[in-house]
Amino acid sequence: MRISTLQAFNNGVNGIQRNYANATRTQEQISTGNRILTPADDPVASVRLLQLEQQQNVLSQYNSNLTAAKNSLTQEEVTLNSVNTVLQRVRELAVQAGNGGLDPQDRKAIAAELGEREDELLSLMNTRNARGEYLFSGFQGKTQPFVRGPDGSYSYQGDEGQRKLQVASSLNIAISDNGKSVFQSVTNAGRLSMSPAADTIVAPAVRLSAPLVNDEVAFAAFDFPAGGIEVRFADPADPKKYEIYEVGGSTVLSAGRLDEDDKSSDKLVFRGMTIHVDGVPSGTETFTVNRNGMEKQGILDTISSLRKSLENPATGNNGVRDAVAVALTNLDHGMVSVDQARGNIGARLNVIETTQTDNEDVALVNKGVQAELRELDYAEALSRLSMQTVVLEAAQQSYVKIAGLSLFNIMR
Structure with missing residues (x-):
């Protein structure tokens, strides 16, 4: 087969460039620490890495949702703890008001504190979160849930919805409770x-x-x-x-x-x-x-009814006794409702804690698989670079010798 001088030169240059490209690519892998620089290096591993990165992004979003859910439930739990403390004090005042030896002025003094506690409870039930949304208004976060009417009665303006966040692929967790279920739907002992x-x-x-x-x-x-x-x-x-x-x-x-x-x-x-x-x-x-017909009565209405009975001079001892008996039973029902809500919050916080642990474990496995697919074996890469360097040097030296085999050099 006849090989022209031009063909010999081109073959030599192409060989040098190919070997130089291989050595350069290996050197780039070593400098970055990654085995895969482009999808062409390993198409199957590249697709798998893309899937793992997407899963990692989803886990990051779930972790953000878990943090938001935990913050919201923690704030609700703190608020309900405060509500329970106020209800305990209201119950003490109700027991005190049931003392038949009190005169109307003493009852008015108790009613005055009941009025202050009533306002305090109203403020707690209308608590907002960090985003300015009401905790106990259901889906209507911008609507004040509890409003006092001109006659002193209370109405719930929110809905019965329960806001939720997705914290896992098939798990949504409630991050709030509507005020109707916690504070309004309380069994009325005086029905x-x-x-x-x-x-x-x-x-x-x-x-x-x-x-x-x-x-x-x-x-x-x-x-x-x-x-x-x-x-x-x-x-x-x-x-x-x-x-x-x-x-x-x-x-x-x-x-x-x-x-x-x-x-x-x-x-x-x-x-x-x-x-x-x-x-x-x-x-x-x-x-x-x-x-x-009054099967249910709100906690605020229970306190308001007791306060009005104590403020009314016409209410005799028997009337006060009946009002106190109903109020004490309804307050107990209200505290049971609040405690049930607190228990549900505790259960959700436990779920959040275990879900966070599960997500961290999955993320750790995810990163390990990514490392196996992407990261470089330095020992193998350095050995390969040494071999490629030897081949490149050999190609360069052989090119010099072949380039000198010219007929004109012999005829000189």
């Missing part, structure tokens, strides 16, 4: 009303308190008639004897007798309901118990 039957003449010294539902389990097990129940004192010979019927019914639901002590307030207990009876009936009275 029953008591009134004398239409044809009943009540003895002047007799008074029956509004029924108090103090055992929710027993009351829930009782199918309260839609028309209500009747408490009948129908034996003049034994005026303390009573029987309970469904309104208009003839079947005795319960029967009993009040205590013998005429000077004390007797209690009538039936299916989780308690009725205080002051005085001795004549034995001809009938009282009707009905639902008044």
